[in-house]
Amino acid sequence: GQSLEQPSEVTAVEGAIVQINCTYQTSGFYGLSWYQQHDGGAPTFLSYNALDGLEETGRFSSFLSRSDSYGYLLLQELQMKDSASYFCALSDKLIFGTGTRLQVFP
Amino acid sequence: GAGVSQSPSNKVTEKGKDVELRCDPISGHTALYWYRQSLGQGLEFLIYFQGNSAPDKSGLPSDRFSAERTGGSVSTLTIQRTQQEDSAVYLCASSLAGRGHRNEQYFGPGTRLTVT
Numbered sequence: 001g002q003s004l005e006q007p008s009e010v011t012a013v014e015g016a017i018v019q020i021n022c023t024y025q026t027s028g029f030y031g032l033s034w035y036q037q038h039d040g041g042a043p044t045f046l047s048y049n050a051l052d053g054l055e056e057t058g059r060f061s062s063f064l065s066r067s068d069s070y071g072y073l074l075l076q077e078l079q080m081k082d083s084a085s086y087f088c089a090l091s092d093k094l095i096f097g098t099g100t101r102l103q104v105f106p
Numbered sequence: 107g108a109g110v111s112q113s114p115s116n117k118v119t120e121k122g123k124d125v126e127l128r129c130d131p132i133s134g135h136t137a138l139y140w141y142r143q144s145l146g147q148g149l150e151f152l153i154y155f156q157g158n159s160a161p162d163k164s165g166l167p168s169d170r171f172s173a174e175r176t177g178g179s180v181s182t183l184t185i186q187r188t189q190q191e192d193s194a195v196y197l198c199a200s201s202l203a204g205r206g207h208r209n210e211q212y213f214g215p216g217t218r219l220t221v222t
Contacts, residue, residue, distance in 0.1 A: 042213035092205040096149040
């Protein structure tokens, strides 16, 4: 079947850099998206990769490698407000990953 | 501008009752999605509407679930004969572009359904 796997939890300190990985098993897709969800809130769109390589949006960057069936979200200069769950998603197949809970400590 | 709105925000119902959940997408967004999220879990796709095309119902878990979208705008998700395992947060999203594109989805606040 089709699935997206992510680490369940990642912890880091303010100011650090953290990478959240997403590995997938699927045949053919248009692009990989990333969403952020704070506790009790709705998911919000962060980034999208249609092509292999790095997409940079401020402190957040996302990477895709189709040959490795792998992508990641890179968060730099971590802030306390970045504590949330992060989901990768196959945009056309409407499949979301298992989600990674990021906890940022002072 | 106004975002995606959903109502009710919370719904408690007895097992066996029917419920209707409403979603008002962002004006002009042709694509509308319904997802279900259990506590601490990821998003489970339910149904997708794109313009006037036939909806993709492949994610609906059983025939107790149905949805419609009237006039290409408001959508209603109906769950008949609710079961306790239907308890979850039901999220609606809309996007300007359809699936297969950079379909940046805008999510509503969700409806928390509790079946007792």
